[in-house]
Each structure stands twice: as C-alpha cells, then as structure tokens.
Amino acid sequence: MAGEYEHIISIRGLVNRFGNQVVHDQLNLDVRRDEILGVVGGSGTGKSVLLRSILGLHGPNAGRIEVLGQAIRYLEPGPHRQWGVLFQGGALLSGLTVQENVELPIALHSDLPVETRRELAVLKIFMVGLDLAAAAKYPNELSGGMRKRASLARALALEPRILFLDEPTAGLDPISATEFDELVSYLHANLDLTIVMITHDVDTLFSVCDRVAVLVNKGIIVDTLDKLVKHPDPWIQQYFGDPRAVRARQAARHMRPESAQPIETGD
Amino acid sequence: MSTYLTVDRQDGLLQIKLQDDWVFPNVQRLQQTLDEIMPASEQRVSFQCGGLRDLDLAGAWVLYERSMDFEELGIKTDFEGFRSSHLKFLQHIIDLAARKEYVPGFFDPQPSHFLRDGIGKIGANTIEAVDSVGYIARAVLDGIKRPSRLMIGEAIRQVHSCGVAAIPIVTVICFLMGVVLAYQSARQLEQFGANIFMVDLVANAIFRELGVLLAAIMVAGRSGSAFAAALGTMKLTEEVDALRVMGLNPNQVLIIPRIIGLMIALPLLTVFADAAGLLGGAFIGATVLDISGFAFSERLAVAINVNDLLVGLSKAPVFAFLIAVTGTLRGMQVKGSAEELGRLTTIAVVQSIFLIIVADAIFTVIYSRIGF
Numbered sequence: 234m235a236g237e238y239e240h241i242i243s244i245r246g247l248v249n250r251f252g253n254q255v256v257h258d259q260l261n262l263d264v265r266r267d268e269i270l271g272v273v274g275g276s277g278t279g280k281s282v283l284l285r286s287i288l289g290l291h292g293p294n295a296g297r298i299e300v301l302g303q304a305i306r307y308l309e310p311g312p313h314r315q316w317g318v319l320f321q322g323g324a325l326l327s328g329l330t331v332q333e334n335v336e337l338p339i340a341l342h343s344d345l346p347v348e349t350r351r352e353l354a355v356l357k358i359f360m361v362g363l364d365l366a367a368a369a370k371y372p373n374e375l376s377g378g379m380r381k382r383a384s385l386a387r388a389l390a391l392e393p394r395i396l397f398l399d400e401p402t403a404g405l406d407p408i409s410a411t412e413f414d415e416l417v418s419y420l421h422a423n424l425d426l427t428i429v430m431i432t433h434d435v436d437t438l439f440s441v442c443d444r445v446a447v448l449v450n451k452g453i454i455v456d457t458l459d460k461l462v463k464h465p466d467p468w469i470q471q472y473f474g475d476p477r478a479v480r481a482r483q484a485a486r487h488m489r490p491e492s493a494q495p496i497e498t499g500d
Numbered sequence: 501m502s503t504y505l506t507v508d509r510q511d512g513l514l515q516i517k518l519q520d521d522w523v524f525p526n527v528q529r530l531q532q533t534l535d536e537i538m539p540a541s542e543q544r545v546s547f548q549c550g551g552l553r554d555l556d557l558a559g560a561w562v563l564y565e566r567s568m569d570f571e572e573l574g575i576k577t578d579f580e581g582f583r584s585s586h587l588k589f590l591q592h593i594i595d596l597a598a599r600k601e602y603v604p605g606f607f608d609p610q611p612s613h614f615l616r617d618g619i620g621k622i623g624a625n626t627i628e629a630v631d632s633v634g635y636i637a638r639a640v641l642d643g644i645k646r647p648s649r650l651m652i653g654e655a656i657r658q659v660h661s662c663g664v665a666a667i668p669i670v671t672v673i674c675f676l677m678g679v680v681l682a683y684q685s686a687r688q689l690e691q692f693g694a695n696i697f698m699v700d701l702v703a704n705a706i707f708r709e710l711g712v713l714l715a716a717i718m719v720a721g722r723s724g725s726a727f728a729a730a731l732g733t734m735k736l737t738e739e740v741d742a743l744r745v746m747g748l749n750p751n752q753v754l755i756i757p758r759i760i761g762l763m764i765a766l767p768l769l770t771v772f773a774d775a776a777g778l779l780g781g782a783f784i785g786a787t788v789l790d791i792s793g794f795a796f797s798e799r800l801a802v803a804i805n806v807n808d809l810l811v812g813l814s815k816a817p818v819f820a821f822l823i824a825v826t827g828t829l830r831g832m833q834v835k836g837s838a839e840e841l842g843r844l845t846t847i848a849v850v851q852s853i854f855l856i857i858v859a860d861a862i863f864t865v866i867y868s869r870i871g872f
Contacts, residue, residue: 327837
C-alpha cells in the first residue's frame with residue numbers, strides 16, 4: 234500500500250464554481266505523510282468547499298483528488314476506514330449515546346463481537362479524555378467541548394490514517410481550546426496520523442500545525458509558518474500582521490521547543 | 501504457524517514473536533490466534549514485538565487483554581522490542597484498563613418491566629395532557645391579551661400554505677369520494693328503482709360529514725405534521741429561545757397565527773370539498789346512472805337545505821383548532837434530538853386525526869339530539 238502513492242492527499246487542478254463565482258481555480262495541494270496541515274483563509278475563500286471536495290461530499294467542476302492513492306468521486310465510497318472527520322458542530326447522531334456513536338462505525342465496518350466492540354469504543358472515549366459518565370450521555374447533554382471530544386473519538390474509532398478537523402476549537406473557551414490543541418498534538422505524536430485542520434484559531438496554527446495552507450486568490454499557498462509570515466501577499470500579511478496573530482506567534486516561540494521534543498517513551 | 505505470530509517454547513519461557521499488521525481490520529483474527537496459544541508448563545511469556553510491521557491501538561489492546569489473561573493464570577508477561585510509539589500505546593491502554601467499567605452500548609438486553617412501565621406511561625401521559633391544556637390556554641390567552649402585529653401577516657401566510665395550497669388535493673379526493681358514494685348508493689337503490697335518491701345520499705353524506713372530514717384529515721396530514729416539524733426544528737436550533745430573548749412570546753408569533761390561519765382556511769377548504777363531492781356525484785349520475793345534471797340539481801334542492809351545509813361547516817373551525825393545537829404543541833415539546841422530532845411529528849398527526857374523529861362523533865350525537 235505504502236508504495237503506491239507519494240502523498241497522503243494529492244489535489245490537481247481543482248476548480249469549484251458557484252454560478253459566476255469562482256471559488257477555486259486550478260488549485261493544487263499535496264499533504265505529506267504524518268504532518269499536521271492547517272488550512273486558513275478569509276470567509277468565502279472555500280475552506281469548507283475544499284474539505285467537502287476532498288471528502289467526496291461536493292462535486293468539483295474539474296480536477297482530480299486522490300486520498301491515499303484512491304481517486305475521490307462525488308458521493309461515492311472513499312477510503313472510509315482510513316479517514317476520520319470531526320465536523321464543526323460535532324455531528325454526533327443525536328438519538329444515540331456517546332458510547333453508541335463511537336461504536337457505530339466499528340459496528341458498520343466489522344463483525345466484531347459486541348463485547349470487543351464495546352471495549353474498543355471505551356478505549357477511544359478514554360483516549361480523548363472523556364469518562365464513562367460522559368459515554369452514557371446523549372450528545373445534547375454534553376458541553377460543546379465534550380461534544381467535540383466525543384466526535385473526535387468517533388472519528389478515531391476505525392484507527393484512521395487521516396484525520397480531518399473542521400474548526401476544532403471554534404466555540405470553545407480558551408482553556409478548552411488549548412486542551413483540545415494539546416489533545417490533537419498528543420494523538421498525532423502517538424498514532425500514525427496525518428491531520429488536516431481548518432482553523433481560524435491563530436493559537437492553534439502556531440502551536441500545533443507543521444505547515445499551513447492559505448487560500449488566497451482562488452488558489453492555495455502552502456508553507457511552514459516561518460516562511461509564510463514573510464510572504465508578500467497582502468491578505469497573508471494582514472492575517473499574520475494582526476495583533477492576535479503576532480501575540481500567538483510570540484507565545485508559540487516560547488512554547489514550541491518544549492512540545493517539539495520527542496515524547497518520552499516512558500520507563 | 502500463523503501469519504501474525506510464531507511461538508517458541510524453551511525451558512520455562514514461552515516466546516511469542518509477533519509479525520505482520522496488528523491493526524483494527526484484523527482484530528478478530530488476532531484474538532483467535534492469541535487465544536489458541538496456551539502455555540503448557542511455562543512460567544513466563546514474552547511478546548517479541550520487533551518484527552511488527554504495523555500496530556495500532558486496537559491491535560495493542562488485543563495484545564494487552566491476552567497478557568492480562570496470562571497474568572491471571574499466574575504467568576509473568578513482558579513485552580520486548582517495542583518501538584517507542586508502540587510502547588506508548590500499550591502504556592496508555594494499561595492506564596485506561598484501571599478505569600474500565602460497564603457502559604451500555606448497542607444491543608444490550610434490557611430487563612423488561614411491562615406493568616411498571618405501562619403504569620408509569622399512563623401517569624406520564626396524564627400529567628402531559630394536563631400540562632398541555634394549561635399550555636394551550638396560556639397560548640390563546642397570550643394571543644388575545646396582546647395581539648401582535650406580526651400575527652396577522654403570519655396568519656394570512658398560514659391561510660395560504662394550509663388552505664390555498666391544499667385546494668387541488670382536497671378537491672380531487674372529495675370528487676373521487678362523490679364518485680364512490682354515488683356508485684355505492686346507486687347499487688342499493690337500484691333494487692327499488694329509486695336511483696334518483698342517490699342524490700339525497702351523496703349530498704347529505706358529503707355536506708354533513710365527509711366533505712369536512714376528508715378536508716380535515718388531509719389538512720392534519722399536510723399541515724399538522726408541517727407545524728410540528730417546523731416548530732420542532734426551531735426548538736432544536738434555538739430559534740424559539742432567540743424569539744423569547746428578543747421579547748417576542750413564541751406563543752404569539754408561532755402558535756396563535758397557525759391556529760387562526762388554520763381556523764380560517766379549513767372552513768373555506770370545506771366549501772371546496774363539498775362542491776367537489778357534489779360534482780363527483782353529478783358526474784357519475786350523468787354518465788352512468790341516467791340522471792341528468794338538471795334532474796340532479798332539481799333533486800338537490802329538495803334533498804338538502806342550508807342546515808345541512810352549516811352542520812358540516814360548523815365542524816370545520818373546531819377540527820382546525822384541534823389540528824393546529826396538536827401540531828404546534830407537539831412541535832414545542834421537541835427537545836434534544838432529531839429522533840424526538842420525528843417521534844413527535846408522528847404523534848401530532850396520529851393524535852390530531854384521532855381527535856378529529858372523536859370530535860366528529862360528539863358533533864353527530866349532539867346534532868341528532870337537537871335535530872339540527
């Protein structure tokens with residue numbers, strides 16, 4: 234499997250139009266193995282459309298998208314077992330408990346005995362920092378942050394290789410947001426995961442992401458943050474020149490050396 | 501031996517060399533292969549993990565579970581040659597295992613408490629019914645006390661969507677009902693050579709009962725469900741709460757206009773229904789039964805008077821009230837999940853049709869007692 238494709242996700246010549254409005258024009262993007270790629274862009278630049286195109290939920294006007302070497306076609310089965318998606322609102326099924334929500338993909342894609350299935354689900358629920366009390370609850374009984382964690386547990390249920398996060402920290406308070414960032418870093422360090430996240434949170438960008446893709450002028454500019462900050466594009470300049478971004482960058486500079494260290498393997 | 505492991509036994513040490521992919525899709529096979537290995541007399545088990553190609557959390561969990569089985573038998577287990585990330589996994593699992601407890605998931609057999617649940621349900625429904633009556637009274641009172649300007653426009657919109665939009669389907673259905681009635685009554689009356697009395701039967705049945713009943717049932721299906729679904733969705737998306745914090749009473753802007761709108765629309769729809777039913781009867785009379793349009797209308801003038809029309813029309817606002825109240829009330833009771841929305845929408849339709857029939861029975865008894 235590993236030899237068949239060069240990049241985890243590869244997009245060539247993607248075009249998305251809505252009426253006369255061109256959102257993406259000949260967009261190319263490669264996502265490397267095991268990286269955390271942040272996707273940013275102003276409103277209307279098509280961040281969500283890009284994500285939905287990759288997931289096969291939106292049919293692009295032109296272009297070729299490959300995920301794990303498999304071509305993605307609109308509304309046709311993609312590599313379901315190998316990707317997990319955290320939707321913005323969580324998108325947990327409201328009629329099922331958290332436990333059942335996490336069990337659902339396992340039940341759909343395997344014929345494991347009930348007992349095994351349950352324990353695997355519990356494992357994932359623990360992994361995202363929830364407890365059994367939360368597992369027995371329905372999504373509407375959870376706080377926003379817990380709902381995101383539960384949704385993340387569901388996304389991880391099938392041991393995916395790629396994790397898509399759509400605004401993972403939107404609507405969370407700063408403490409929960411930071412915790413969520415740490416959770417993402419932790420999972421990334423311990424599982425063989427490639428993560429693509431749409432985010433507006435500059436703290437997340439600076440503290441978590443390896444590379445950042447900026448959607449500007451119907452195209453995309455991908456680079457590491459250090460280089461992007463110096464990019465001449467006016468929108469990028471404005472975005473990273475914003476006081477919040479500057480502060481986040483300074484904060485990250487202090488933080489980064491610590492978290493960038495290889496995680497201790499324990500005794 | 502197996503693709504996933506090889507076993508090596510030597511003086512008191514059972515070495516299990518793991519290989520290939522220990523990942524989620526293989527979990528069941530992994531469990532089976534591991535379960536087959538029973539230590540004979542060995543006191544120690546060593547898992548050699550150096551040859552693993554891939555390991556994920558599920559695979560590590562299988563490994564860990566089996567090692568716990570060995571430990572329970574009094575056999576020491578250890579893991580060798582882990583890649584650092586693999587070891588991290590396993591330690592995570594060991595941490596978690598300490599907290600493991602029972603949580604109900606799918607297909608969990610629940611003990612049945614038929615009687616207890618039944619009685620509980622009756623009680624809950626009674627409380628709910630009392631609660632509903634109070635709620636309706638409150639809503640109507642709110643509407644009367646402080647009529648809002650928003651209400652009128654919304655009510656007119658409802659007249660359109662529940663009444664005008666329903667005219668085609670209601671007229672078609674009542675036309676067909678007229679056809680059916682004419683046929684059936686003619687078959688019986690033929691025996692007496694009294695075909696012309698078919699007009700009496702059709703006109704009375706349509707005017708007094710069937711016109712309004714069919715219109716109401718149709719509207720319950722169309723608009724009752726629409727009310728419940730619309731209000732339920734608004735409840736789920738916090739739109740109702742948004743109205744409330746803007747100082748608008750949801751009873752006034754959501755419930756009252758729908759009640760008023762439907763109470764205007766249904767009587768008007770009934771007129772269309774009655775006319776369509778008569779047309780259906782006349783059509784069959786003219787084409788099949790040899791009763792000309794002229795003969796039909798002549799007989800019609802004798803067969804019914806304006807009271808018969810009024811009997812039907814007088815029921816319409818009451819039916820409309822029942823449909824609108826049930827629909828909106830069930831909608832407002834939605835909370836939590838999308839499934840709840842579906843459940844309450846179903847209840848709204850079933851209940852409003854049930855109430856319509858009950859009310860119709862009561863009307864018929866009362867009207868026949870007072871000779872109306």
